[in-house]
Amino acid sequence: MVDANIVWQDFKLQRQDRAQIKGQKPCLIWFTGLSGSGKSTLSNALDIELHKRHYHTYVLDGDNIRHGLNKDLSFSDSDRIENIRRVAEASKLLVDAGIIVMTAFISPFKADREMVKALFGEGEFTEVFVNTPLHICEQRDPKGLYQKARRGDIKNFTGIDSPYEPPESPDIMVDTSNETTEESIAKIISYLEERKIINPLRNLEDE
Numbered sequence: 001m002v003d004a005n006i007v008w009q010d011f012k013l014q015r016q017d018r019a020q021i022k023g024q025k026p027c028l029i030w031f032t033g034l035s036g037s038g039k040s041t042l043s044n045a046l047d048i049e050l051h052k053r054h055y056h057t058y059v060l061d062g063d064n065i066r067h068g069l070n071k072d073l074s075f076s077d078s079d080r081i082e083n084i085r086r087v088a089e090a091s092k093l094l095v096d097a098g099i100i101v102m103t104a105f106i107s108p109f110k111a112d113r114e115m116v117k118a119l120f121g122e123g124e125f126t127e128v129f130v131n132t133p134l135h136i137c138e139q140r141d142p143k144g145l146y147q148k149a150r151r152g153d154i155k156n157f158t159g160i161d162s163p164y165e166p167p168e169s170p171d172i173m174v175d176t177s178n179e180t181t182e183e184s185i186a187k188i189i190s191y192l193e194e195r196k197i198i199n200p201l202r203n204l205e206d207e
């Protein structure tokens with residue numbers, strides 16, 4: 001609850017002014033999925049693809065944000081909720097600054113993802129469900145965390161002893177167990193182009 005004595009301060013320059021100077025539609029592309037599903041790999045690849053097209057982008061990644069802004073948070077349900085709330089607010093600031101933002105958080109709870117979406121306007125929020133099955137994520141186990149969770153060395157591990165609520169109607173669904181990174185990125189790029197979030201001619205215009 002915001003204190004009644006705190007009054008919102010309006011600034012003359014608006015989001016549209018900043019977006020116009022960059023020639024882009026600022027927005028948030030939200031990746032959600034299990035640990036090891038491919039969120040970081042895909043957000044990194046999409047970041048590079050958009051950068052090549054001269055878009056100003058930024059990625060917020062779960063592991064990295066938990067080293068700084070959210071280093072006080074654990075993996076209890078209530079701390080995960082607070083994690084996503086802060087990331088949503090940080091994303092909103094970056095989108096307001098004119099940037100195309102990508103986020104890579106497990107974000108296991110449907111209600112939190114809906115809360116994030118509600119902070120953004122039409123066409124400003126795209127949910128990408130990285131729907132790689134648990135057994136594949138566990139097989140990959142890039143950081144050895146599933147093994148630790150199975151041994152009981154890590155508690156509340158998503159997919160093992162902490163829930164993941166899959167999105168019911170994500171804007172885009174990818175499964176990195178049966179498509180390449182390039183195929184997943186092509187799917188996301190086509191979606192963004194079809195909805196005119198990015199301009200298909202932009203990279204050509206600059207050549």
Ligand SMILES: Nc1ncnc2c1ncn2[C@@H]1O[C@H](COP(=O)(O)OS(=O)(=O)O)[C@@H](OP(=O)(O)O)[C@H]1O
Nearest residue numbers: 035036062075080083105106107108155156157158
């Ligand atoms: N208990 C537990 N459960 C899940 N994940 C764990 C846990 N402990 C550490 N890690 C590592 O933290 C990364 C997930 O952080 P997130 O901020 O994305 O999680 S959440 O959205 O708050 O659920 C996650 O990174 P990714 O593998 O990139 O998803 C893990 O490397």
Ligand SMILES: Nc1ncnc2c1ncn2[C@@H]1O[C@H](COP(=O)(O)OP(=O)(O)O)[C@@H](O)[C@H]1O
Nearest residue numbers: 034035036037038039040041142176179180181
């Ligand atoms: N098609 C693919 N797309 C993305 N990642 C893949 C793919 N195939 C295999 N991988 C591997 O799966 C792992 C995904 O890890 P990561 O991107 O860190 O996932 P997350 O951020 O969801 O934890 C990486 O080791 C990556 O190399």
